[in-house]
Amino acid sequence: MQTPVRGIDHIGITVPDIEQATLFFETVFSAQIIYRSVEPDSENIDDEAQQNTLRLFPGTKIRAIRMLAMPHGPGIELFEMHGPEQxxxxxxxxxxxxxxxxxxxxxxxxxxxxxxxxxxxxxxxxxxxxxxxxxxxxxxxxxxxxxxxxxxxxxxxxxxxxxxxxxxxxxxx
The missing domain is CATH 3.30.720.110 (Signal recognition particle alu RNA binding heterodimer, srp9/1)
Structure with a gap:
């Protein structure tokens, strides 16, 4: 059967501290950072656009985003977000x-x-x-x-x- 679906590309996980979470995945699962989409205190994030795209709770701020590669299988995308009603x-x-x-x-x-x-x-x-x-x-x-x-x-x-x-x-x- 032909399908346009190949498999899971990545799993997104919201974490309270991106440094702690990155170190956890590196230490436990030998994950490696592929790239950093947003770093703490970065100016390259449009919070309003992200709220609309991800349907975040109003007032939520994305502090950092990183894509990690696992040794095998899908990637892990880490989001550090802070906002009301988490x-x-x-x-x-x-x-x-x-x-x-x-x-x-x-x-x-x-x-x-x-x-x-x-x-x-x-x-x-x-x-x-x-x-x-x-x-x-x-x-x-x-x-x-x-x-x-x-x-x-x-x-x-x-x-x-x-x-x-x-x-x-x-x-x-």
């Missing part, structure tokens, strides 16, 4: 985007980096239990960043059972 990140039970998953080869190393950088893990890695995902070594765990966004760490070295029944595949680095 809320904590959504809980997984709230409507809307609730987490993103990062494929890892070594849970212990990534968890050590995650917690050392100020993140908090919810659990230790545990086996994937849905019948379509089970397999030797297939595992996951969740944690949250210092600013509260939920991140899943996942690995599936063994082919998943669903692969026997369809030619469609999940993305894997």
């Amino acid at each position: 809320h904590s990140p959504a809980r997984p039970s709230d409507f809307g985007l609730q987490h993103f998953a990062v494929y890892v080869d070594d849970f212990k190393e990534v968890i050590d980096r995650f917690t050392a950088a100020g993140g908090e893990m919810f659990t230790e890695p545990k086996p994937l239990t849905f019948p379509a995902e089970r397999g030797e070594g297939n595992a996951f765990c969740y944690g949250k960043t210092p600013w509260g966004s939920v991140v899943e760490l996942i690995s599936w070295p063994t082919p998943m059972p669903y692969e026997k029944y369809t030619s469609r595949r999940r993305w894997k680095p």
Whole structure:
């Protein structure tokens, strides 16, 4: 089937401190800054246009924007914004985007980096239990960043059972 869609280009995350968030992604996931669209105290941002484009709450100011490259997969675009009526990140039970998953080869190393950088893990890695995902070594765990966004760490070295029944595949680095 032909489609004009290729995949996810990037994920946008609003953070309270762009320096802290950049360091977190660099330290934990080996992300690298590709470019800085807006730097703190920059004059190249039209707040009114951004409010209209992104439908920001009136009075919100964008302080900084950076695009990061992950070693594999989509990029991460960080937005530092400040304004009235900001809320904590959504809980997984709230409507809307609730987490993103990062494929890892070594849970212990990534968890050590995650917690050392100020993140908090919810659990230790545990086996994937849905019948379509089970397999030797297939595992996951969740944690949250210092600013509260939920991140899943996942690995599936063994082919998943669903692969026997369809030619469609999940993305894997």
